[in-house]
Amino acid sequence: MPPPLLQLHSITKSFEAVRALRGVSFSLHAGEVHALLGENGAGKSTLIKVITGAHAPDGGTLKIRGEEHTHLTPRMAQQLGIACIYQQPALFPDLSVAENIALALEPPAPWRLVRRGARMARARELMTRVGAQIDPTTEVGRLSMPEQQLVEIAKALGAGARILIMDEPTASLTQQEERLLLALIRELRTAGVGIIYISHRLDEIFQIADRVTVLRDGESVGTYPIGEINEAGLIHAMVGREMTTIYPPASAPPREVVLSVQQLGCASAGVREVSFDVRAGEVFGLSGLVGAGRTELARVLFGLTPAECGAIILNGRPVGIASPEEAVAHGIAYVPEDRRRHGVILPMTITANSSLAILSRLFPRRWMRAAPERALAADFIRDLRIKAASSEAPGASLSGGNQQKVAIARWLATKPKVLILDEPTQGVDIGAKAEIHGIIRRLAADGLAIILISSELPEILGMSDRIGVMRGGKLTVVFTAAEATAPSLMAAALGQEPQAGDAAAPPAPPHRGLCGPLAAIAPAQAKAAEQRRTAAWSAQSSVRRGGASGAFREWSVAAALAVLLAVLAVLAPRFFTAAQLVPLLTAAAPALLAAAGASLVILTRQIDISIGSQFAWCSVLAGLAAAQGWPLPAVCAVAVAVGVGLGAINGLLVAGLQLPSIVVTLASMVTLREALRWWREGEMVRDLPSTFQWFGLSQTTGQWTTIAISAACFGLLALALGRVAGGRFLYAVGSDAEAARLAGLRPRVVTFGAFAAAGGLTGLAALLNAVRFTDVDPKSGQGLEMQAIAAAVVGGIAIAGGRGKLWGVLPGLLILTIIGPALVFTHTPPQWERALQGAIILLAVGADGWRNREKTA
Amino acid sequence: MNLRRFLRPELLLLAALGLELAVFSQTATNFLSATNALEIVRQGTEIGLLALALTPVILTGGIDLSVGSLLGLCAVVFGKLWRDAHFPPALAGACTLGLGALGGRLNALLITELRIPPLIVTLGSFSLFRGIAEGLTGGVENYTGFPSSFLFLGQGYVFGFIPAQLPLVLVAAAAVWLLVHRTVYGRAFRAIGFAPEGARYAGIPVASRLTLVYVLSGLLSAVAALTYVAHLGQAKADAGTGYELLAITAVVLGGASIFGGVGSVHGTILGVTVLAVLRNGLILSDQPSELTGILTGGLLLAVLIVEAVLKKLPSWTAGRFKRSGSSP
Amino acid sequence: MKRFASFLLALVLVLAFAGCKKEKEFTIAFMPKSKGNSFFIACRKGADEAAKELNVKLLWDGPTEPGAAKQNEIIETWITRGVNAIAVACENKEGIAPALRKAREKGIKVITYDSDSATDARDFFCNQATPEAIGTTLIEEAVKAMGTEGEYAIITASLTASNMNEWQKQIAAVNAAKYPNLKMVALRPCDDLKDKAFAEATALINANPNLKLIMAICSPAVPGAAEAVKQAGKVGQIKVVGLGLPNENKRFVKEGVTQAVILWKVGDLGYLAVQAANAATKGELKPGATTFKAGRLGELKVEGSDIILGQPFVFTKENIDQFDF
Numbered sequence A: 001m002p003p004p005l006l007q008l009h010s011i012t013k014s015f016e017a018v019r020a021l022r023g024v025s026f027s028l029h030a031g032e033v034h035a036l037l038g039e040n041g042a043g044k045s046t047l048i049k050v051i052t053g054a055h056a057p058d059g060g061t062l063k064i065r066g067e068e069h070t071h072l073t074p075r076m077a078q079q080l081g082i083a084c085i086y087q088q089p090a091l092f093p094d095l096s097v098a099e100n101i102a103l104a105l106e107p108p109a110p111w112r113l114v115r116r117g118a119r120m121a122r123a124r125e126l127m128t129r130v131g132a133q134i135d136p137t138t139e140v141g142r143l144s145m146p147e148q149q150l151v152e153i154a155k156a157l158g159a160g161a162r163i164l165i166m167d168e169p170t171a172s173l174t175q176q177e178e179r180l181l182l183a184l185i186r187e188l189r190t191a192g193v194g195i196i197y198i199s200h201r202l203d204e205i206f207q208i209a210d211r212v213t214v215l216r217d218g219e220s221v222g223t224y225p226i227g228e229i230n231e232a233g234l235i236h237a238m239v240g241r242e243m244t245t246i247y248p249p250a251s252a253p254p255r256e257v258v259l260s261v262q263q264l265g266c267a268s269a270g271v272r273e274v275s276f277d278v279r280a281g282e283v284f285g286l287s288g289l290v291g292a293g294r295t296e297l298a299r300v301l302f303g304l305t306p307a308e309c310g311a312i313i314l315n316g317r318p319v320g321i322a323s324p325e326e327a328v329a330h331g332i333a334y335v336p337e338d339r340r341r342h343g344v345i346l347p348m349t350i351t352a353n354s355s356l357a358i359l360s361r362l363f364p365r366r367w368m369r370a371a372p373e374r375a376l377a378a379d380f381i382r383d384l385r386i387k388a389a390s391s392e393a394p395g396a397s398l399s400g401g402n403q404q405k406v407a408i409a410r411w412l413a414t415k416p417k418v419l420i421l422d423e424p425t426q427g428v429d430i431g432a433k434a435e436i437h438g439i440i441r442r443l444a445a446d447g448l449a450i451i452l453i454s455s456e457l458p459e460i461l462g463m464s465d466r467i468g469v470m471r472g473g474k475l476t477v478v479f480t481a482a483e484a485t486a487p488s489l490m491a492a493a494l495g496q497e498p499q500a501g502d503a504a505a506p507p508a509p510p511h512r513g514l515c516g517p518l519a520a521i522a523p524a525q526a527k528a529a530e531q532r533r534t535a536a537w538s539a540q541s542s543v544r545r546g547g548a549s550g551a552f553r554e555w556s557v558a559a560a561l562a563v564l565l566a567v568l569a570v571l572a573p574r575f576f577t578a579a580q581l582v583p584l585l586t587a588a589a590p591a592l593l594a595a596a597g598a599s600l601v602i603l604t605r606q607i608d609i610s611i612g613s614q615f616a617w618c619s620v621l622a623g624l625a626a627a628q629g630w631p632l633p634a635v636c637a638v639a640v641a642v643g644v645g646l647g648a649i650n651g652l653l654v655a656g657l658q659l660p661s662i663v664v665t666l667a668s669m670v671t672l673r674e675a676l677r678w679w680r681e682g683e684m685v686r687d688l689p690s691t692f693q694w695f696g697l698s699q700t701t702g703q704w705t706t707i708a709i710s711a712a713c714f715g716l717l718a719l720a721l722g723r724v725a726g727g728r729f730l731y732a733v734g735s736d737a738e739a740a741r742l743a744g745l746r747p748r749v750v751t752f753g754a755f756a757a758a759g760g761l762t763g764l765a766a767l768l769n770a771v772r773f774t775d776v777d778p779k780s781g782q783g784l785e786m787q788a789i790a791a792a793v794v795g796g797i798a799i800a801g802g803r804g805k806l807w808g809v810l811p812g813l814l815i816l817t818i819i820g821p822a823l824v825f826t827h828t829p830p831q832w833e834r835a836l837q838g839a840i841i842l843l844a845v846g847a848d849g850w851r852n853r854e855k856t857a
Numbered sequence B: 001m002n003l004r005r006f007l008r009p010e011l012l013l014l015a016a017l018g019l020e021l022a023v024f025s026q027t028a029t030n031f032l033s034a035t036n037a038l039e040i041v042r043q044g045t046e047i048g049l050l051a052l053a054l055t056p057v058i059l060t061g062g063i064d065l066s067v068g069s070l071l072g073l074c075a076v077v078f079g080k081l082w083r084d085a086h087f088p089p090a091l092a093g094a095c096t097l098g099l100g101a102l103g104g105r106l107n108a109l110l111i112t113e114l115r116i117p118p119l120i121v122t123l124g125s126f127s128l129f130r131g132i133a134e135g136l137t138g139g140v141e142n143y144t145g146f147p148s149s150f151l152f153l154g155q156g157y158v159f160g161f162i163p164a165q166l167p168l169v170l171v172a173a174a175a176v177w178l179l180v181h182r183t184v185y186g187r188a189f190r191a192i193g194f195a196p197e198g199a200r201y202a203g204i205p206v207a208s209r210l211t212l213v214y215v216l217s218g219l220l221s222a223v224a225a226l227t228y229v230a231h232l233g234q235a236k237a238d239a240g241t242g243y244e245l246l247a248i249t250a251v252v253l254g255g256a257s258i259f260g261g262v263g264s265v266h267g268t269i270l271g272v273t274v275l276a277v278l279r280n281g282l283i284l285s286d287q288p289s290e291l292t293g294i295l296t297g298g299l300l301l302a303v304l305i306v307e308a309v310l311k312k313l314p315s316w317t318a319g320r321f322k323r324s325g326s327s328p
Numbered sequence C: 001m002k003r004f005a006s007f008l009l010a011l012v013l014v015l016a017f018a019g020c021k022k023e024k025e026f027t028i029a030f031m032p033k034s035k036g037n038s039f040f041i042a043c044r045k046g047a048d049e050a051a052k053e054l055n056v057k058l059l060w061d062g063p064t065e066p067g068a069a070k071q072n073e074i075i076e077t078w079i080t081r082g083v084n085a086i087a088v089a090c091e092n093k094e095g096i097a098p099a100l101r102k103a104r105e106k107g108i109k110v111i112t113y114d115s116d117s118a119t120d121a122r123d124f125f126c127n128q129a130t131p132e133a134i135g136t137t138l139i140e141e142a143v144k145a146m147g148t149e150g151e152y153a154i155i156t157a158s159l160t161a162s163n164m165n166e167w168q169k170q171i172a173a174v175n176a177a178k179y180p181n182l183k184m185v186a187l188r189p190c191d192d193l194k195d196k197a198f199a200e201a202t203a204l205i206n207a208n209p210n211l212k213l214i215m216a217i218c219s220p221a222v223p224g225a226a227e228a229v230k231q232a233g234k235v236g237q238i239k240v241v242g243l244g245l246p247n248e249n250k251r252f253v254k255e256g257v258t259q260a261v262i263l264w265k266v267g268d269l270g271y272l273a274v275q276a277a278n279a280a281t282k283g284e285l286k287p288g289a290t291t292f293k294a295g296r297l298g299e300l301k302v303e304g305s306d307i308i309l310g311q312p313f314v315f316t317k318e319n320i321d322q323f324d325f
Helices: A046-049 A074-079 A097-105 A116-129 A145-158 A174-190 A202-208 A231-239 A294-301 A324-329 A338-345 A352-361 A370-382 A402-414 A430-445 A457-463 A486-494 A512-515 A516-520 A526-545 A552-571 A580-604 A611-627 A632-657 A663-678 A700-724 A727-733 A737-742 A747-770 A784-794 A806-825 A830-854 B002-006 B009-027 B034-059 B065-082 B088-111 B119-138 B148-155 B163-180 B184-194 B198-201 B208-231 B243-253 B263-283 B289-326 C002-019 C037-052 C068-081 C097-105 C131-146 C162-178 C193-208 C221-231 C246-255 C266-281
Strands: A005-016 A018-028 A033-037 A059-065 A084-085 A163-167 A194-198 A211-216 A218-223 A257-266 A271-279 A283-288 A307-313 A315-319 A332-335 A418-422 A450-451 A466-471 A474-480 C027-031 C057-060 C085-088 C109-112 C126-128 C150-156 C180-190 C211-216 C239-243 C257-265 C291-292 C301-303 C307-310 C314-315
Touching: A005 A046, A005 A418, A018 A033, A018 A046, A018 A194, A018 B065, A033 A474, A033 C037, A033 C085, A046 A084, A046 A163, A046 A194, A074 A084, A074 A430, A097 A727, A097 C221, A116 A145, A145 A163, A174 A194, A174 A202, A194 C057, A202 A231, A202 C057, A211 A231, A211 A580, A211 B198, A211 C027, A218 A231, A257 A294, A257 A450, A271 A294, A271 A307, A283 A294, A283 A430, A283 A457, A283 A486, A283 C150, A294 A332, A294 A418, A294 A450, A307 A474, A307 A526, A315 C291, A324 A332, A332 A402, A332 C085, A338 A402, A338 B198, A352 A370, A352 A402, A352 B184, A370 A402, A370 A663, A402 A418, A402 A430, A430 A457, A430 C027, A430 C057, A466 A486, A466 B088, A474 A486, A516 C246, A552 A784, A552 A806, A552 A830, A580 A611, A580 A727, A580 A747, A580 A784, A580 A806, A580 C002, A611 A632, A611 A663, A611 A747, A611 A784, A632 A663, A632 A747, A632 B289, A663 B243, A663 B289, A700 A727, A700 A806, A727 A737, A727 A747, A737 A747, A737 B289, A784 A806, A784 A830, A784 B119, A806 A830, A806 C180, A806 C193, A830 B088, A830 B119, A830 C180, B009 B289, B034 B208, B034 B243, B034 B263, B034 C068, B065 B088, B065 B208, B065 B243, B088 B119, B088 B148, B088 B208, B148 B163, B148 B208, B148 C097, B163 B184, B163 B243, B163 B263, B184 B198, B184 B208, B198 B208, B208 C068, B243 B263, B243 B289, B263 C068, C002 C150, C027 C037, C027 C068, C027 C266, C037 C057, C037 C266, C068 C085, C068 C097, C085 C097, C097 C109, C131 C150, C131 C180, C131 C239, C131 C257, C150 C162, C150 C221, C162 C180, C180 C193, C193 C211, C193 C221, C211 C221, C221 C246, C221 C257, C246 C257, C246 C314
Parallel strands: A018 A218, A033 A194, A033 A211, A084 A163, A163 A194, A271 A474, A283 A450, A283 A466, A332 A418, A418 A450, C027 C057, C027 C085, C085 C109, C109 C126, C126 C307, C150 C180, C150 C211, C211 C239, C239 C257
Antiparallel strands: A005 A018, A005 A059, A211 A218, A257 A271, A257 A307, A307 A315, A466 A474, C257 C314, C291 C301, C301 C307
16 A cells, blocks of 8 residues: 555644644545544644645654655645645735736746746636636735635646645635535545545535544544544534533523614625614624624624614614724724734733723823733733733733633723624633633623624524524524524525525535534525625725725826826927937936836835945946956946845845844945945046946947836836746735745745845946946935835835836836926926925825725725 | 843843943043033934934834924924014924924825825925925025024023033923823824734724824924024024934834834933934044944844844744654 | 843943043044035145144044034034034034034134134134135136126036025126126036936036036036036037036046136145144134235235135136146
8 A cells, every 4th residue: 555645643833832733643645535623723724734834843743655754845845746725815915816826836936937828728727627707817805705715726726736735615615616616626536636624514524525533622633434423423522522501501681772773784894784782681692604794793883894874872872983992982892803913912911902992091191000900901810810921921922712811801891881702712722712601691691782793603502692693794683592593593694494495505404503613604605705705805905905006006107297298398399309308318227227126125015225325336336347447248247246245135134034124224225325435435436448438339329228228127127027937926925925935935035036136226227327427426326215216106016015017117217307307498496396206206105095095985 | 031031122222332332431532521421412302302203103113204304394494484474483483393293294194094104105205395395495595593592492501511402302202201101192002013903903093193193203303393493503404304214223223113013212212322422432533424324324233133133042942942852 | 120230230341441531632623514525535635734744633524415413513522522623614604603603612713614604603714715706706707608698507516505505696696797698597406416417417408409508516517517518419519617626527628518617726725724723723823813824825815814815716628637636
């Protein structure tokens, strides 16, 4: 028998305080679907990242096809035929679908041409295979979550993986998509691919898996052939006990209505005409599929996306909630779903986190004292049994359950009337979960009105006094605790009558109701998916990036340039003579290259403000080389090499030591500039040989040569950014460095490359500038960095990285360079030039910001 | 672990300051004297005020490149109000402070309403403010001849030896220190710097807090403009050119993270002090002023590199320890 | 606790090294408007020469970019350091005055050269050329090159450079009084950069078809403007005059692109400034003196508190080869 495709033995892995894996063993054979089961936080995701080389294990062995690997990197894993579809898609939001697929499939060699046609064809074919109707040219950031999942699946299919890992691939697919996917998996299994399949849907696992391994608290509970175990057994293995009576009983009967929501709607957030009441002492459960609008409803109630219609009535008085501050003031508290991003501020201490929402109340005069805060934190640490080294421990050092308790503590501190809990036990270990349930009950008993959003049916059934079910942004039905059963909730969530499903969707099998936490995420209906697509995601993705979108910026800048030229044509036709334009373009040629260099760096989400100083060094050293009588090619080499060298130093510090680029290049800018001044004392490099000026050509030829070199380099670079793989790597790294790492790219090398290349371009620019004259001014390049960065920004290169086309930089630069001469030609006094430049920068970025705002409002 | 906690940025800077004092006490003339210490304060006033202005901004994860330009604009407008509009200096000063706040408000408006990154907004206003200053004066106008009561602010000595700037700087530093370290606002700045979305979810009014830091930054730039004018006795459009980078250098040197959340006002003051002592000591040691720039850049890099290496050190050793410990 | 401990450590270190050093050597501090400006580097040569002759220590420092605030800071630090005399080329009449007054209060003699400060802020001004003289020479040379009618344009360093603003005032005054048919059509700043001066000159040439002359009143602008005229193929049609150094302009003067480069002998100016600083400190040059014997320069006239070195010097094709600075 051949060795297993994959064999893990006693793998351990810890993150700071959390032991994620404690000696897990696992194997996978060719032609096998091996399901991996476990509650959230059991260690599944960590195990997968170990297999894909994203995390290095702390201990244990990992064998692939019998061969042991100790230092697996994502790229090696990829080469070994391992592909993974992560739960959180590892995609580049700024790049197209075809490009995302290509970056995953094509070798990470930077120097090769990108064949767009082939890419497009392959992307189309793969999208058809996964049964998705997505145009490959669409930007991934504009796709919905399930669509992004499909792109991930297509990537893995295209890679022809031998080991395919799927982390809850069907969680957000429509039923049709899901059926297609399962068929695909069977097809792949027949072809001898080994598949690790993670899912919470037991029915799916029984349909498709050959073996199943259960993880619990970072340990492997056991591996079972699928025929030898039933659902009850699996659940028992996962939770470690029977799923009964773990929920504390309701105590006091609910009292008066605290919160009444009437016809509440917010179309942009995907919430429609929701009405319900919550009473003091009541836990109102909100059930429904992922994306059915539960979190969105909570966000409306909390003022994050203010309501557009309907009424929120608190204690009988209608209130308007336009922001979280107002929600807090009215006594509404919201413990968000994403604990690490929204619930807790990880670097801050427990004390600071728990007092954050009531600072103004705790210290009404705005002066802070340590004692009340400490006392508050100490109370919560005691009451909620938060396990931490001290109240001054940062949130990041806590385990998930304790982080969640801190998030709850923050909101209990506000003494709210209404507490909204969004998936409060997700990713929390069993013990902490029971504690949180106890806390919820206690709070209800104290008279709080609680809205509990949960995807775990047993939790919602066990905790709630009444349960509302949402579907497609609407609250469709409300059950009392006595009426509600798992099947009835699920049916309501799917929009079905309990037993009579439509033809496309098989009736919910009875075991779904019993299968506890696993049934939570059930197949979504096309309608729900569409809802999400149109609402939350498309809106969020454009807000999130905030950069120039589409080619709007490029065209608007080009249009602005055209207007400026048209005005000049009317007011000063003499501007359009060769005598003016040729020297102007010759002077702009070096600046264009410098701006291109600045753009490369900005695309990788860094910045280089030392360009001007580099420029001066390159000019002077090239000039000195020429004065020494070095041949022209050697002089050119000096200029470029010095630039590459200086850029590489910056790159080394930024990429190697992960230092902030703005600070590093600020330091190198000052150091280089002053060092040159000290050395040269401002003296020009004079009396260069006649072969230096215009490369020894005649003036006209020289001018055109300069322009041609600059234009050719710029054009090639702009093409290369689109058509050479290495260029796309810049976008990928700037778009999402972590995704780039998972795709097998090396973000640090790419960043370093961008700095070095920018240095080289600056060197070339310095050379093109120097050959225009007979002497080299050591002050040349002063202020160039600001001009270059401004040109890039005006031209639409987003400062947040990953977006913008180099072509836009050309009109951007021309606008900024033409202002000066335009003032001369229109006989305008010169003192307003700088103000005009500033106004143009602000107008260009302001117009974009305004446009994005209009679109998302 | 202990080493890492011990070598915090402030301590690193204290060590640098100690080194400077040790070296300059040997090489510089009349360096170690109370008079010189007070002179250092006098000369560090404008940069110090701007660095104080930038500390809350950088704490929120933002940046303000426009402070130097705003200083220039405020100086010019102050001069114009006093000379051309015949405002008494106090009134003109008050209007100037208003203008500074207004400039900050403009930055804040673009940052919070249009969600443009602060770096780009202030890059634009960096040109805009300086440009307006040049436009208003044609670049040529130099306002001089201010009354001595006003000039006292920048040239006078209280009790004959305490420079008039000292109380002002102390008050400003104390005010910003209290704001950042002792009020709920400071906590909010940090929360925004660490996690802007997280701060919003915590019910912090992010937009109004950001507005506060940028308005404060503009206001302090205006204060710096007044001390600048009083110090030099003139107001011209080139006032404060390049000051923004010096101020940012001081703040970052003082341990603030350009990514936000981390930093302190005392760190900033220490950073300003280290740089001011460096400038002063080098001149007193008869060293050329180019060296100041070189050493400033070098010091900034050195501090960053040491911090980065120290940050990596413990996790690296811990990782090795664990790995060897887990093998059978 | 630990922080305090380390602070103590630093303090102990300092005290261990301590021991105030006092300057005994006779020192003259010599400040340019900005370092890295070839004009002042030529000045420094003369200053060094004088310092050697007089056997005094010469301190040479200044801001790396022109700015009154930075000049101020260095002068105030020099006061702390305790120099015997200060010779300074003022970026700005007013901005530097408070610092200079303070220096005089502390008994330090203050000499200004190249450009003056407020008169009560210094002891003597080494006057080679007043703003009036420079302005007048510039326009007279321009008239010599272009005749008494036609258009000309000025390129300056920056709109905020105060001495250039004074020259411009004088140029405008002479222009209006003596040459009504001469017209200044544009004034452009070049940020003291040669490359930018070139671009500005090119635009000026093309925007003003009747332009007959470019007057470049900061030193990098002269070769920049000459290069622009040359590359535009307008040599002879458009003349260039300016304030600059012979070495940077030799080539253009000889080629006939630049008609006249105006400058004083800067080395002599540096030499005189140090001589005067020395003499004033040692009591050899007292207020009210009418003559001053300045080393190799011989007997110079003193008018009020101005030591007169002479008129601006004009370099032309004929004499430029005799100078090397």
